[in-house]
Amino acid sequence: xxxxxxxxxxxxxxxxxxxxxxxxxxxxxxxxxxxxxxxxxxxxxxxxxxxxxxxxxxxxxxxxxxxxxxxxxxxxxxxxxxxxxxxxxxxxxxxxxxxxxxxxxxxxxxxxxxxxxxxxxxxxxxxxxxxxxxxxxxxxxxxxxxxxxxxxxxxxxxxxxxxxxxxxxxxxxxxxxxxxxxxxxxxxxxxxxxxxxxxxxxxxxxxxxxxxxxxxxxxxxxxxxxxxxxxxxxxxxxxxxxxxxxxxxxxxxxxxxxxxxxxxxxxxxxxxxxxxxxxxxxxxxxxxxxxxxxxxxxxxxxxxxxxxxxxxxxxxxxxxxxxxxxxxxxxxxxxxxxxxxxxxxxxxxxxxxxxxxxxxxxxxxxxxxxxxxxxx
Ligand code: PLP
Numbered sequence: 001x002x003x004x005x006x007x008x009x010x011x012x013x014x015x016x017x018x019x020x021x022x023x024x025x026x027x028x029x030x031x032x033x034x035x036x037x038x039x040x041x042x043x044x045x046x047x048x049x050x051x052x053x054x055x056x057x058x059x060x061x062x063x064x065x066x067x068x069x070x071x072x073x074x075x076x077x078x079x080x081x082x083x084x085x086x087x088x089x090x091x092x093x094x095x096x097x098x099x100x101x102x103x104x105x106x107x108x109x110x111x112x113x114x115x116x117x118x119x120x121x122x123x124x125x126x127x128x129x130x131x132x133x134x135x136x137x138x139x140x141x142x143x144x145x146x147x148x149x150x151x152x153x154x155x156x157x158x159x160x161x162x163x164x165x166x167x168x169x170x171x172x173x174x175x176x177x178x179x180x181x182x183x184x185x186x187x188x189x190x191x192x193x194x195x196x197x198x199x200x201x202x203x204x205x206x207x208x209x210x211x212x213x214x215x216x217x218x219x220x221x222x223x224x225x226x227x228x229x230x231x232x233x234x235x236x237x238x239x240x241x242x243x244x245x246x247x248x249x250x251x252x253x254x255x256x257x258x259x260x261x262x263x264x265x266x267x268x269x270x271x272x273x274x275x276x277x278x279x280x281x282x283x284x285x286x287x288x289x290x291x292x293x294x295x296x297x298x299x300x301x302x303x304x305x306x307x308x309x310x311x312x313x314x315x316x317x318x319x320x321x322x323x324x325x326x327x328x329x330x331x332x333x334x335x336x337x338x339x340x341x342x343x344x345x346x347x348x349x350x351x352x353x354x355x356x357x358x359x360x361x362x363x364x365x366x367x368x369x370x371x372x373x374x375x376x
Contacts, residue, residue: 002358007150007179007291009348013202016247023239031238035080041238051245056188056211057251061229064210064228065241070100072195076174077104079218080142081114088139094127095120096331097146101176124284125154125335130163137218140171145169147180151331151347152283153291162190179191182251183290192216192238202246207240258352263289265350265359272363278342278370282332292348299373304346307369313362316347
């Protein structure tokens with residue numbers, strides 16, 4: 001199978017598998033136990049936390065291990081809203097966020113009486129600073145925005161947003177950086193909270209981080225022991241947390257080289273689609289090169305995905321979380337694209353592991369499929 005679904009998840013790096021197996025078998029202790037077995041696991045986990053903090057240029061006690069970025073997003077949004085609701089009950093997010101953000105704010109709205117403003121996006125799929133300025137109110141306590149959209153690769157102006165919020169409001173900003181971490185430059189300390197996931201950067205599934213500024217308090221989602229500074233009860237998954245530092249380090253070390261290489265692959269695809277009849281590129285020009293969203297005028301995404309799958313190519317429709325439903329992509333719809341583009345879209349996602357030969361093979365397969373279905 002030729003893999004083009006890296007935005008959904010990545011293979012695990014060989015070095016990470018090797019380290020994980022070693023850690024899993026040697027350091028099995030409960031990191032909260034007082035004896036040497038537990039203390040050793042705890043020491044290694046805290047070393048990993050320290051290394052992650054150094055890599056992100058933040059403090060060690062600002063790094064919280066979670067089970068996935070969905071959990072990190074839930075903790076950031078609900079944990080903050082519950083803690084600071086006495087200051088106001090207004091939250092701002094965008095209409096094209098990942099479901100873990102959208103469902104979190106929806107729950108705050110429906111069950112806990114919060115008021116939510118959903119920022120629109122323009123035809124490039126990005127929010128505007130002006131809309132954010134208009135939406136901010138004295139009772140706004142939290143703004144949650146994604147760095148890179150998972151369906152289109154569109155990049156939000158999060159730095160400008162953070163600067164404006166800091167200078168003009170008491171609200172804090174949370175950034176869902178799942179599709180940006182290790183791929184595009186990111187200065188975590190500019191934001192109040194940042195989420196990212198290990199399985200998008202060649203690490204393990206079930207492993208993620210919420211960076212949270214020291215002065216911020218959160219209400220925990222999982223009540224229990226004192227693990228993760230009391231923010232998530234339950235025995236720590238020390239082996240996974242231990243290998244996350246290495247996962248992040250390897251990703252950041254190759255960030256610049258990968259970006260240049262993946263940009264060249266993305267350009268090959270864009271050039272090909274520009275010369276192919278009936279194809280539309282939905283990702284904006286300035287999008288992250290790791291994601292390219294395209295639609296075919298005549299073939300629905302399900303048929304296209306199946307035809308690609310039969311030929312040995314793994315590609316997604318929209319985001320993985322909603323790829324099994326036939327509905328339009330809410331992200332492409334919000335960008336104002338014609339209906340056929342919102343229902344016929346597929347997401348090609350790339351990585352430094354993708355070869356040029358694989359890209360050319362995909363282009364040939366798409367041409368063949370197009371020819372086959374067009375003439376049916
Ligand atoms: N946020 C974005 C932008 C994503 O793309 C994803 C996963 O696809 C998530 C959050 C959720 O990540 P996880 O699978 O670690 O829960």
